[in-house]
């Protein structure tokens with residue numbers, strides 16, 4: 001590839017803080033709140049102009065379950081709290097039995113999950129960050145970490161003011177793609193993604209006979225173009241794309257949008273319109289850290305350094321695993337922690353950790369660890385894990401799998417009317433060529 005030399009130049013330091021969070025998806029929001037609650041100054045840098053990442057700008061407005069399907073609440077802490085924030089100004093489809101946040105429900109009537117309205121969620125997240133005292137800088141893309149050996153002094157950003165630097169004692173990489181850790185030299189794994197694009201549609205024929213406002217809302221549907229992740233797509237002929245290269249992102253965007261346009265052309269009629277389109281490409285898994293440890297998808301395995309228990313949210317009943325602290329840190333880089341869909345978990349573990357509750361959970365872990373490291377004047381590798389565990393436990397995080405959450409053959413999941421509970425939004429999905437239609 002042809003290259004040129006970028007000119008050396010002096011750039012302004014636009015800000016200095018204790019903890020710098022890169023990326024304002026739900027993981028970044030959780031990391032920022034957790035660090036701020038532990039008494040340090042926090043700045044969050046986000047390249048778009050809204051918080052929420054895939055959950056808002058990528059239209060993934062389904063906060064998957066935080067219970068095990070057998071009547072036990074698995075998550076406390078920010079993973080539960082942010083669910084409430086996301087839905088604060090919109091629908092309230094959390095099943096009655098989970099309202100009030102019990103640890104155990106005798107006869108659950110549904111999973112502990114919710115859907116949320118995207119603009120209302122964006123604004124609730126703004127309010128949340130303000131309340132936590134986090135400085136949020138929008139429209140600020142992080143280009144490069146500033147490294148001194150194994151220590152990151154901060155990052156170089158590009159925004160409307162041009163290039164500048166933000167300096168920090170600790171950095172949380174919540175970019176979804178491990179942009180900071182990768183460019184700092186951390187070992188990472190990349191993966192290709194299948195295509196999907198979700199858009200809301202208004203179909204006047206569908207709503208004209210509805211009389212109540214909730215029925216009208218329920219009929220404003222999400223339409224899904226692309227491939228389903230839960231079936232074998234090997235024979236589909238539809239390309240897959242890397243989300244970690246300029247060409248990969250561009251090809252993905254062009255291709256996925258062309259599917260939506262094809263559908264629109266075929267269904268163009270009075271009374272039918274697309275209402276929105278995603279403004280972040282909907283990559284599921286792109287690049288993740290290969291950290292000091294990895295999540296082991298092994299029921300019954302005890303992790304001494306567990307910082308919380310996690311589930312594959314879609315499973316019913318869901319097996320419960322212990323997540324080790326070392327899965328958010330690199331072997332060498334002393335002060336950059338990972339949060340969200342890019343933490344250290346391979347194969348099936350990556351699928352598990354990319355779901356929203358787990359992204360928020362690891363955000364809380366990394367933000368808290370960063371704050372404790374600053375307090376104790378140590379690197380992330382030297383954090384006092386017992387102190388971190390106590391801190392997380394005090395917020396409601398469960399560290400080790402309790403006896404009652406261990407699955408056995410006598411425990412049967414409750415049958416729910418709507419196991420996935422997409423109460424406020426129905427989802428249709430289409431194959432890439434628009435021929436076959438499935439129910440989600």
Ligand SMILES: Cc1cc2nc3c(=O)[nH]c(=O)nc-3n(C[C@H](O)[C@H](O)[C@H](O)COP(=O)(O)OP(=O)(O)OC[C@H]3O[C@@H](n4cnc5c(N)ncnc54)[C@H](O)[C@@H]3O)c2cc1C
Pocket residue numbers: 022023024025026027028045046047048051052053054055058060062063064140141142143174175176177179196280282283284339340341342354355356357359
């Ligand atoms: C099609 C699809 C369907 C899904 N369905 C569900 C579901 O139903 N329920 C569920 O729980 N999960 C679902 N997921 C997974 C889930 O939505 C995401 O994995 C999760 O929201 C990721 O959160 P995050 O904060 O880790 O990353 P992201 O949401 O990707 O956030 C990363 C943020 O960092 C910003 N950023 C990136 N690079 C930079 C940079 N260099 N400088 C500054 N900012 C940067 C981005 O703009 C973004 O705001 C789905 C995902 C996809 C793609």
